[in-house]
Amino acid sequence: xxxxxxxxxILFVFVLTTLVGCQAQSDHEEVMEEPVENxxxxxxxxxxxxxxxxxxxxxxxxxxxISDWLDENTVIVSKENETLxxxxxEELSDSYPISLYTYSLSTNEFRLLKEEENRxxxxxTLSDDGSHLLYxxxxxxxPGYYVMNLDTLESFNIEGAYSAHWGDEGAVVGASYKGGAxxxxxxxxxxxxxxxxxxxxxxxxxxxxxxxxNTQSETALMKLDLETNxxxxxxxxxxxxxxxxSGGDHLLVLQSDGTTERLIxxxxxxxxxxxxxxxxxxxxxxxxxxxxxxxxxxTDTVDWGIYGYDLIRNKEFNIVxxxxxxxxxxxxxxRKLSFVHANTTDYNSSIVYFK
Numbered sequence: 001x002x003x004x005x006x007x008x009x010i011l012f013v014f015v016l017t018t019l020v021g022c023q024a025q026s027d028h029e030e031v032m033e034e035p036v037e038n039x040x041x042x043x044x045x046x047x048x049x050x051x052x053x054x055x056x057x058x059x060x061x062x063x064x065x066i067s068d069w070l071d072e073n074t075v076i077v078s079k080e081n082e083t084l085x086x087x088x089x090e091e092l093s094d095s096y097p098i099s100l101y102t103y104s105l106s107t108n109e110f111r112l113l114k115e116e117e118n119r120x121x122x123x124x125t126l127s128d129d130g131s132h133l134l135y136x137x138x139x140x141x142x143p144g145y146y147v148m149n150l151d152t153l154e155s156f157n158i159e160g161a162y163s164a165h166w167g168d169e170g171a172v173v174g175a176s177y178k179g180g181a182x183x184x185x186x187x188x189x190x191x192x193x194x195x196x197x198x199x200x201x202x203x204x205x206x207x208x209x210x211x212x213x214n215t216q217s218e219t220a221l222m223k224l225d226l227e228t229n230x231x232x233x234x235x236x237x238x239x240x241x242x243x244x245x246s247g248g249d250h251l252l253v254l255q256s257d258g259t260t261e262r263l264i265x266x267x268x269x270x271x272x273x274x275x276x277x278x279x280x281x282x283x284x285x286x287x288x289x290x291x292x293x294x295x296x297x298x299t300d301t302v303d304w305g306i307y308g309y310d311l312i313r314n315k316e317f318n319i320v321x322x323x324x325x326x327x328x329x330x331x332x333x334x335r336k337l338s339f340v341h342a343n344t345t346d347y348n349s350s351i352v353y354f355k
Contacts, residue, residue, distance in 0.1 A: 196211070
């Protein structure tokens with residue numbers, strides 16, 4: 001009986017890992033080689049305390065940086081554009097401009113979204129309604145931030161933006177070089193955000209009629225109620241990253257004291273604090289679409305890894321060992337996870353498929 005169960009298990013695993021692929025071409029779209037499959041995947045055994053997700057396979061994509069998902073089978077990427085001339089500045093003259101594309105996981109085809117001579121573009125993220133992209137562009141120095149209409153592919157610059165993130169209600173929010181915070185609508189209207197004009201801000205996020213922020217000199221997390229204009233401290237210090245849930249009722253807060261980093265979960269008042277993980281470094285924090293999982297990359301000493309945290313079972317689980325990533329993104333269904341390889345000099349990304 002034991003031998004029979006083992007045989008059945010082997011056959012089941014074989015069926016799950018058998019892949020059938022096809023590739024289509026288009027006269028107007030660029031085609032890339034098939035991705036490399038099953039690279040450095042975490043093995044899930046009977047002894048693993050795994051949550052709802054376990055790894056099925058992983059596919060690697062060379063020469064591109066995945067920054068978000070357009071839909072379940074299409075990612076938004078940045079990569080070198082060899083149809084343009086190389087960069088004009090002498091120190092960049094070995095590089096091509098970097099442009100924005102979509103990439104189909106089904107057909108391995110690129111579709112150009114935005115290109116510009118002598119310009120690096122990247123970090124494109126999708127608005128909640130899927131109609132606009134927020135991205136950065138630069139040659140040397142600090143980046144500028146832009147919003148693109150995906151129907152027309154036209155963009156506008158958010159002038160004076162020190163930082164930029166999607167907030168709620170379809171607007172971009174961030175800190176301004178002039179001081180204070182701003183809000184930029186997708187139609188291009190840019191206005192001050194709250195009574196923060198005298199503040200030199202570092203973190204700026206907006207969720208449910210409130211702005212969460214800290215300053216360049218004061219790392220404690222503050223909350224500005226936009227309806228009452230009241231400012232309160234959440235009594236959480238050393239804040240270097242903030243990730244509101246899409247539902248607006250929880251915050252993931254990244255703290256750093258210079259030697260240790262801590263990721264905590266709390267409510268919007270800074271209460272009901274739960275420590276998710278403590279580590280030497282933590283990067284790429286991302287909520288799952290259903291807000292039941294968190295993904296991140298962390299290291300204790302030397303070895304990095306990409307991990308998930310199950311908020312229902314309060315358990316961390318390993319997704320990809322040995323990988324450091326600065327950009328992790330869930331697919332709309334939560335059944336795939338993309339990440340950018342941080343331990344290479346090239347633009348390389350991978351996608352993890354969950355069972």
